[in-house]
Amino acid sequence: MNQAIAAPFGEGADLISTTQFDRDSVERLFSLADSLRPLGRSEYACDVLGGAVLSSLFFEPSTRTRLSFEAAFSYLGGKVLTTTGFTFSSMAKGESIHDTARVISGYCDVMVMRHPDKGSVKELADASLVPVVNAGDGAGEHPTQALLDVYTLRRELANRNKAVEGSVVAIIGDLRYGRTVHSLIDLMRLYKGVRFRLYSPASLELPAEFFERSDAHRLTVCNSVGEALKGADVVYCTRVQRERITDEQVAASIEKSVLLNRDMVLEHNSKDLIIMHPLPRDSRPGSFDLSDDVDDLPGLSIFHQTDNGLMVRMAIFCTIFGLDAKALKASYTVPKWHSAKPISRPKLHGAVRQAQDW
Structure with missing residues (x-):
């Protein structure tokens, strides 16, 4: 890639x-x-x-x-x-x-x-x-997605008194067509000691070229989501890129279930696991993507990524x-609307963002 x-x-x-x-x-x-x-x-x-x-x-x-x-x-x-x-x-x-x-x-x-x-x-x-x-x-x-992903991961780990170096990153979902995964792995090669635990449906594995590199020892292929989550500091989920799959048999073989949900996180890791996703996530039943029942877990970082x-x-x-x-x-100036007629501002994104420490 x-x-x-x-x-x-x-x-x-x-x-x-x-x-x-x-x-x-x-x-x-x-x-x-x-x-x-x-x-x-x-x-x-x-x-x-x-x-x-x-x-x-x-x-x-x-x-x-x-x-x-x-x-x-x-x-x-x-x-x-x-x-x-x-x-x-x-x-x-x-x-x-x-x-x-x-x-x-x-x-x-x-x-x-x-x-x-x-x-x-x-x-x-x-x-x-x-x-x-x-x-x-x-x-x-998708290089700019990789940059914002690593930037977010760096901040989330720092909030836990950890560093990107030496971290364990579980990557699950479509690893073959998911361009965000390819760029993320490439960029994180710049950080020493980072290890990846990979899980994907059959025929959607990470391309072979990634395993032909000198640092391929960083990559561990897992047989289940649960195995990939064990010992991970972060899980990076990717939706199945159905629009890029031309083989109907491959498309039909994709599991009609959830990729990751709350029970999986709590069983195989912890509520503080950093959960990332490049978005959009497919919330339709049987979409094989990140479930919205993880949305109240403290480690959810998908909206930090977009911000x-x-x-x-x-x-x-x-x-x-x-x-x-x-x-x-x-070149900074005070926005003109800051001095406008007083209005109820809680929903203005500036006020909300200031309060969220994101």
Whole structure:
């Protein structure tokens, strides 16, 4: 699942793969994300990207990822141009990715793209006049999801006086087509002593290439969810990517049951187990996904992930535009609505987020 990207991530660079990061660059990005938390909580307003334009190109269904990127750019003062789906794009008329890249990059300063084909975002970046960020390329990678996942895990473990180094991560669900899993494992290779306990339905196992690497000893394949949970600090659940499964026999063989529920967590681990999921989770009966009966467990972190994604994606844009924490802070102002006519504010997201320590 690795894509060979020569240029490390930094100012003016594309973000296509987790392989562009080393440990230092990850920590710099996370430090910048930390400094952006007051902005993400609406304590301040910022127009540091005033005049900059983002083109948001999503050729696969997306709600969270697309809105997270667009909100991140908007919080920094930028403007967003968006398109969703092949039906409403020139690709439906046969336009190539190369031509799409060349045309649209003439309208903006940075592009974010999701596409159903592995390698498609790299193809777009090669033809683009502006930096490109990979928001998911088929069954390939989802690097920004991996970044927000590790950022969240780092914070959740710190709250328990633990570190990412030496942690045990159970990963369960669709490990073959789940691009978030591929990027997460790649990124966490930068942390010493991390071990993975893996469980998936038959035919949805982690691709063989992961077991051919020098650090494959970190990976343990388990025969059940319960076995994977034993001794884990965190469990990372992924829904079955049914839209990518072309073999009807494989699709029919997927269990018509829950992937993980409250009883499993309490039987094989504890109520404090960190529970993560890239979302969306399929809450329909028999969907083989994370049950909503875990929602009141103290270790549930799935909504911390989505909240943290805003800060991480703001940090990504700031890095691309060469902005550091000092430059950002200098541009902060008090939002105009803070001084508006007094209203009941408990439901305003800024007030809620301030109170939640997320």
